[in-house]
Amino acid sequence: GAVVSQHPSRVICKSGTSVKIECRSLDFQATTMFWYRQFPKQSLMLMATSNEGSKATYEQGVEKDKFLINHASLTLSTLTVTSAHPEDSSFYICSANRDYLVHEQFFGPGTRLTVL
Amino acid sequence: GDSVTQMEGPVTLSEEAFLTINCTYTATGYPSLFWYVQYPGEGLQLLLKATKADDKGSNKGFEATYRKETTSFHLEKGSVQVSDSAVYFCALSESPTASKLTFGTGTRLQVTL
Numbered sequence: 001g002a003v004v005s006q007h008p009s010r011v012i013c014k015s016g017t018s019v020k021i022e023c024r025s026l027d028f029q030a031t032t033m034f035w036y037r038q039f040p041k042q043s044l045m046l047m048a049t050s051n052e053g054s055k056a057t058y059e060q061g062v063e064k065d066k067f068l069i070n071h072a073s074l075t076l077s078t079l080t081v082t083s084a085h086p087e088d089s090s091f092y093i094c095s096a097n098r099d100y101l102v103h104e105q106f107f108g109p110g111t112r113l114t115v116l
Numbered sequence: 117g118d119s120v121t122q123m124e125g126p127v128t129l130s131e132e133a134f135l136t137i138n139c140t141y142t143a144t145g146y147p148s149l150f151w152y153v154q155y156p157g158e159g160l161q162l163l164l165k166a167t168k169a170d171d172k173g174s175n176k177g178f179e180a181t182y183r184k185e186t187t188s189f190h191l192e193k194g195s196v197q198v199s200d201s202a203v204y205f206c207a208l209s210e211s212p213t214a215s216k217l218t219f220g221t222g223t224r225l226q227v228t229l
Contacts, residue, residue, distance in 0.1 A: 004159060043219040044160075044205070045121070093159070105217065107152075107159030 003027055004096050006108035013084055014116055021079045021111045023094030029074035030096035034105065035067075036089040050077055084115040118143040122206050122220035129227050137191040137223045139180075139206035147208040149173075149182055149189040150217070154203045163191075163204070183214055196227045 003026040013019050023033060032051050036044040048069050050056035056069040066088075068080040077096075081088050091112055095105040123138040141147065148167045152160040164173030169184035180191045189206060205218040 011224075041221060043221045044217075046216055049216075095159075104162075107154075107161070109157060109159045 002098055002106045004094065004106045004108040006092075006094055006111050008111060009109065010112045010114075012114045012116065015085050016083055018080055018082045019084055019113060021081075021092055021094075021113075023077045023079070023096070025075045025096045025098075025106070028096075028098045028106075030077075030098065031074075032097040033071055033077040034097075035069060035077070035079050036095070038091040038093060038110070049081075075087060078106055081113065084113070086115045088114055089115045098108045118147065118210070120206050120208055120217045120218055120220035122223050123202075124205075124221070124223070126224040126226055129225070131198055131227055131229055132195045133227075135191070135193040135196045135200075135225065137161075137204055137206075137225070139189045139191065139220060139223040141187050141189065141208050143187075143210070145206055145210060147210055149180070150207045150209070151178070151180055151189070151191050152207060152219075153173060154205065154222070156202070160205060196225070198227045198229060201225055201227045 005024045035047045037047050038044045046059050047062045048056040048058045050069050050071040052071050052074050058064050071077045075104045091110050093110040095107040119142045121140050143147035150165045151163040153163045154160045167174040169215040172181045178193045180189050203224045204224045205222045207217045209217050
């Protein structure tokens, strides 16, 4: 149990286009979902935290208008990278809480975004 | 702010060798400490945790002790297996119920026969 999926696993897009990444909790309802970004050989950096039905809370330095997060249901959150540029190329990882304990985050396998 | 520092990898060991992956942290207050593991093609999974000083977390033969005096949480295993090959992340949170995890850069472990 406690499986989180992400779709797509890889995406390549042209500069200036928008890309949507989905994160789903497959067998549980997620109280909170998190979006991380990981650069090569660097740690996971939290981008934003979202609760179902409310606006996401973004970390300092993360552009809200650039990275749109929609948490439409207790099992689905989406991250849309708007007007993507090559510097947005990265590995994006989502996680979901089944409980209110921070370490009970269940992680998706990640999405590799490449912007040409 | 809070930070976690891990030893750089990759770490390459022969099967049945002893493993240590160093992790030190900087935090105010009394953080909770975690080790996560990421197997190839999969998401991160919680491996073990410790929520207060001198606690020892353990799971699947791995152990780590919360050392407040040295601000460390080193991961150890007495005898590694090929199946332990993965990336290991040390992480902390301000408290067990805090909403944010701060991760280290990850250490890749490769175990060979």
